[in-house]
Amino acid sequence: MSIKILICDDDSLIRESLKILLPLKGDIQIIGEAANGRECIEFCKLxxxxxxxxxxxxxxxxxxxxxxxxxxxxxxxCLILTTFDEEDYINEALYYGAKGYILKNNSPDQIVNSIVSVYNNTIVMNDNILDKLHGKETNPKISKYDFTEREKDIIIAVSEGLSNKEISKKLFISEGTIRNYITAILDKTALEHRTAIAVNYLKGNL
Incomplete structure (x- = not known):
């Protein structure tokens, strides 16, 4: 089954190029396009x-x-595809739930691979984006908390983009127990969702 894609970019040339190139590189179906964030939101809701x-x-x-x-x-x-790699943009996009942040200088093959990874719940970032994030502490309270070994296992698994079902198979614990651990981790760190756990782990904060 094809992965259904929306392309949101204010540059019409970029949109047209991606519409042509991406389906040639993978099982991708472009089902729409948007020229700004408002159009993107409306399309995704409908x-x-x-x-x-x-x-x-x-x-x-x-x-x-x-x-x-x-x-x-x-x-x-959501997968960010942009030319801008400023830390503020990266941090905000990931904080609000983007599953990846890559740059437009990637090849069509690399972009398609990123789409597939995000579709399969794996967080995707270019190496230079990770370099900008690594060691940058956005929540200084995190380092004050001590995690149990099992909580650390859960954090690492979440950062690998694994679902609760996949974590259950990997760690041999029930999905209900995993949900409890994730809730405990969120409570300790004051983070809002599992993507934030992954991002902060990749930054070296957890």
Whole structure:
């Protein structure tokens, strides 16, 4: 089954290029396009989109705000595809639930691989994006908490993009127990969701 994609970019040439190239490189179906974050949000609310490719800087509603609303209101997974690698953009997009952050200088093959990874619940970032995040502490309270060994196992598994079912198979504990551990981790760190756990672990904060 093809992965259903929405392309959101204010540059029409980028949209047209991606519409042509991406289906040639993988089992990808482009089901829509948007020129700004507002159009992106509306399309995702009205259609079943598997992965939304979203630029950061756009008119009316930017990519970060689009991610925030789409993650809150739909089941669409958001992958940032942009030329901007400023830390603020990266941190905000990931904080609000983007599953990946990659740059437009990636090849079509690399972009498709990233789409597939995000579709399969794996967080994707370019090496240079990870370099910017590594060691940057966005929540200084985290380091004050001591995690149990099992909580550390859960954190690592979440950062690998594993679902609760996959973690259950890996660690031989029930999905209900995993949910309890994740709730405990969120309570300790004051983070809001599992993506934030993964991002902060990748930054070296957990």
């Amino acid at each position: 259609n079943e989109v598997d992965v939304a490719l979203i630029d950061i800087r756009m008119p009316e509603v930017n990519g970060v705000e689009a991610v925030k609303e789409i993650v809150k209101s739909t089941n669409t997974k």
